[in-house]
Amino acid sequence: MEAQKYEQKIKELEKTNRILQKKLERSQQNQILLEESNDKKESLLKKVITELGESKLVLEQRSQALQDLLQNLQAMQAQLIESEKMSALGVMVAGVAHEINNPIGFIYGNLNHVSEYAEDLFKLLECYQKSCSNPISELEPEIEKIELDFIKEDFPKLLNSMKIGAERIKQIILSLRNFSRLDEAEIKDVDIHDGLDSTLMILQNQFKTQSNSPEIQIIKEYNKLPRIECYAGQLNQVFMNIIANAIDALEKVPNPQIKISTESQGNFAIIIISDNGMGINPEVQKKIFNPFFTTKPVGKGTGLGLSTSYQIIVDKHQGKLECHSNPEFGTEFLISIPLKYRRELGKASEREEGEEGEE
Amino acid sequence: MFRVAVGHSNDPDSDSAIEEVLEQCLISLAGEVPAAGILFAAIDFEHSLILQEINRAFPGIELIGCTSDAEMSSVLEFEEDSLALMLFCSDEVEIRAGIGRGLSQDAVTATKQAVEQAQAKSSLKSHQLCLTTPESLTADGVSIINGLKLELGEKFPILGGLACDSWKFHQSYQFFQTEVLSDSVPILLFSGKLLFSYGVANGWVPIGRKAVVTSSEQNILYEIDNQPALNFYDDYFAGLTPSPEYPLAILDPQTNEFYTRAPYNCDRESKSIYYLAQIPEQAVVQIAQASREDILAAAKTSITKALNSYPGTQPQAALFFSCLARHQLLGTRTKEEYDLAQDSLSEAVQSCGFYTNGEISPLQNNTPSRLHHDTFVTLLLGVG
Numbered sequence: 001m002e003a004q005k006y007e008q009k010i011k012e013l014e015k016t017n018r019i020l021q022k023k024l025e026r027s028q029q030n031q032i033l034l035e036e037s038n039d040k041k042e043s044l045l046k047k048v049i050t051e052l053g054e055s056k057l058v059l060e061q062r063s064q065a066l067q068d069l070l071q072n073l074q075a076m077q078a079q080l081i082e083s084e085k086m087s088a089l090g091v092m093v094a095g096v097a098h099e100i101n102n103p104i105g106f107i108y109g110n111l112n113h114v115s116e117y118a119e120d121l122f123k124l125l126e127c128y129q130k131s132c133s134n135p136i137s138e139l140e141p142e143i144e145k146i147e148l149d150f151i152k153e154d155f156p157k158l159l160n161s162m163k164i165g166a167e168r169i170k171q172i173i174l175s176l177r178n179f180s181r182l183d184e185a186e187i188k189d190v191d192i193h194d195g196l197d198s199t200l201m202i203l204q205n206q207f208k209t210q211s212n213s214p215e216i217q218i219i220k221e222y223n224k225l226p227r228i229e230c231y232a233g234q235l236n237q238v239f240m241n242i243i244a245n246a247i248d249a250l251e252k253v254p255n256p257q258i259k260i261s262t263e264s265q266g267n268f269a270i271i272i273i274s275d276n277g278m279g280i281n282p283e284v285q286k287k288i289f290n291p292f293f294t295t296k297p298v299g300k301g302t303g304l305g306l307s308t309s310y311q312i313i314v315d316k317h318q319g320k321l322e323c324h325s326n327p328e329f330g331t332e333f334l335i336s337i338p339l340k341y342r343r344e345l346g347k348a349s350e351r352e353e354g355e356e357g358e359e
Numbered sequence: 360m361f362r363v364a365v366g367h368s369n370d371p372d373s374d375s376a377i378e379e380v381l382e383q384c385l386i387s388l389a390g391e392v393p394a395a396g397i398l399f400a401a402i403d404f405e406h407s408l409i410l411q412e413i414n415r416a417f418p419g420i421e422l423i424g425c426t427s428d429a430e431m432s433s434v435l436e437f438e439e440d441s442l443a444l445m446l447f448c449s450d451e452v453e454i455r456a457g458i459g460r461g462l463s464q465d466a467v468t469a470t471k472q473a474v475e476q477a478q479a480k481s482s483l484k485s486h487q488l489c490l491t492t493p494e495s496l497t498a499d500g501v502s503i504i505n506g507l508k509l510e511l512g513e514k515f516p517i518l519g520g521l522a523c524d525s526w527k528f529h530q531s532y533q534f535f536q537t538e539v540l541s542d543s544v545p546i547l548l549f550s551g552k553l554l555f556s557y558g559v560a561n562g563w564v565p566i567g568r569k570a571v572v573t574s575s576e577q578n579i580l581y582e583i584d585n586q587p588a589l590n591f592y593d594d595y596f597a598g599l600t601p602s603p604e605y606p607l608a609i610l611d612p613q614t615n616e617f618y619t620r621a622p623y624n625c626d627r628e629s630k631s632i633y634y635l636a637q638i639p640e641q642a643v644v645q646i647a648q649a650s651r652e653d654i655l656a657a658a659k660t661s662i663t664k665a666l667n668s669y670p671g672t673q674p675q676a677a678l679f680f681s682c683l684a685r686h687q688l689l690g691t692r693t694k695e696e697y698d699l700a701q702d703s704l705s706e707a708v709q710s711c712g713f714y715t716n717g718e719i720s721p722l723q724n725n726t727p728s729r730l731h732h733d734t735f736v737t738l739l740l741g742v743g
Binding site: 015018019021022023026029030033034036037039040041043044047048051 | 370
């Protein structure tokens with residue numbers, strides 16, 4: 001009985017021993033496989049992390065490229081809108097100038113004759129008065145009624161005033177035509193001062209905007225400048241944008257002034273347009289050349305004026321457009337453009353624009 | 360009546376193991392005679408001896424089975440290097456076995472042989488379920504399933520697992536009656552009043568960059584993105600040999616759904632990779648990986664799906680087919696996979712299963728059976 005028990009016990013122990021040996025064997029095998037599997041997982045995850053990093057980089061680059069593209073598109077849109085606007089304005093200005101030019105020609109041309117005829121008529125009247133010492137009784141009250149002596153004295157003055165007015169209209173027409181430059185080739189040697197003066201003439205009515213505010217004083221400090229090879233019409237747009245902004249900045253300023261100075265520095269013409277307004281804070285200064293950025297109320301500003309100006313000066317003329325502002329002294333825009341248009345650079349810039357458009 | 364008996368031994372000695380298994384089965388059968396059985400045995404056993412002993416105990420039994428990577432049952436739960444046997448007795452369900460040989464020569468003919476043999480023995484013309492444990496290393500699993508579908512019908516439910524050899528990928532065996540075979544497809548064909556349901560879930564997720572299979576032939580992958588296939592793997596695994604736990608996810612470009620194909624070896628000279636099933640050319644692929652939590656969650660999903668779709672009130676038996684890659688990644692937690700499945704079942708349910716080189720199951724009811732890798736397949740059986 002006891003022997004049978006031992007035999008059973010031995011059998012069980014032998015079985016346990018076999019199982020344990022097999023488990024040990026398997027365990028060693030499993031450990032090797034598990035280690036290999038872990039190595040694989042580690043390597044896989046490392047690689048996937050690297051791939052994620054790379055794809056993040058690619059995404060960032062794509063995002064940057066898209067952002068650049070968007071900016072370019074916005075700039076292009078801005079340029080299109082502004083040039084359409086300015087082109088429409090130019091056509092209108094040129095049309096108005098042309099339409100007024102002829103009638104004012106008649107008026108101005110005939111004023112001298114009118115003056116001569118009037119003088120002759122007054123002389124004839126005097127002769128009549130001298131030769132007829134006893135005029136009929138009806139004439140005296142009529143002469144008094146029309147105040148003939150006053151007419152004699154005032155009529156030449158009136159004609160002179162009409163002549164001055166007609167001359168001024170002629171001057172305005174010249175400015176309008178000069179501003180629009182529609183009748184001229186795109187790149188031309190021009191006198192920058194003419195462009196500045198034309199712009200001032202067009203904006204003249206805005207120098208006194210409110211009845212209770214003082215008129216803006218325009219200070220010109222023009223120095224000798226050679227004729228400059230440029231897109232004259234577009235430069236005039238720049239002057240207009242900057243001066244119009246200066247006018248807006250001078251609202252409610254006690255002694256408003258806009259100063260325009262010009263000089264030549266090496267191969268560059270420098271035009272500085274400054275005002276003594278409230279200045280622009282540094283945060284706004286950073287963004288003023290961005291398309292669609294405006295601090296003006298909705299409907300008053302498009303946010304395209306300065307961005308287009310920047311594009312005209314920097315991209316089109318390879319010049320510089322800088323803004324310096326200080327709340328104490330106001331704002332100054334410095335325009336620097338080459339005296340000679342750099343045709344190769346200009347062409348390259350135009351070609352790039354064309355290529356971007358084709359993409 | 361539908362009675363199921365399970366025997367399971369972890370004794371490495373073949374004589375002792377089969378003696379123990381048969382003893383457990385006889386007690387459980389309580390005098391009933393089993394008509395059929397399915398055997399899962401670790402690769403190191405003396406398989407021929409085991410089959411002889413089973414046949415001696417139950418002469419003429421319709422027996423199939425295969426070598427396995429690890430085994431599980433309601434007797435010993437999860438075990439490695441063990442022997443597990445499930446036996447079926449029923450007067451309502453007819454179960455017949457068939458064998459097809461020479462898969463590598465002609466999978467269609469081999470599967471036809473197997474089905475015809477089982478059908479010839481069956482008294483019923485209408486069949487309900489096919490269980491199979493075919494070869495995985497000499498033939499392509501997809502071709503085997505396609506062959507069976509040709510004989511049984513496109514949407515006939517075929518379930519089972521591919522034979523394996525404990526991660527050696529050298530030689531697996533299939534069992535049929537008293538024969539130990541390779542390059543063969545044994546089947547059990549169920550007919551009669553059998554009720555059954557199944558569930559399959561994976562747990563792997565694609566990771567890394569997508570690529571396209573540009574050259575492959577059957578189960579050998581030559582090129583990905585016009586580069587040697589091994590370069591793609593080496594890039595991720597620093598030159599370590601491809602193995603089933605990091606399969607390729609084959610993506611459906613429209614839905615982004617995927618199935619996986621497990622590699623088991625490579626040829627460094629030709630830079631090609633061997634898989635446990637065919638890889639279609641022009642397929643969009645990605646490396647797939649799984650965490651242990653994902654794997655266990657998928658096992659739970661599989662059993663829940665099967666339970667929810669069981670047409671009767673209470674299944675009597677459960678069969679589990681789980682991928683050997685799951686065993687590899689779960690390590691000491693492999694037991695939890697079985698525990699999760701068994702916890703969802705009542706104690707009366709007898710269960711048995713093995714870790715395979717590929718699982719076979721339809722994805723949903725009334726859809727064609729497919730070959731899966733990295734999945735857990737649950738099959739519930741009963742008559743009421």
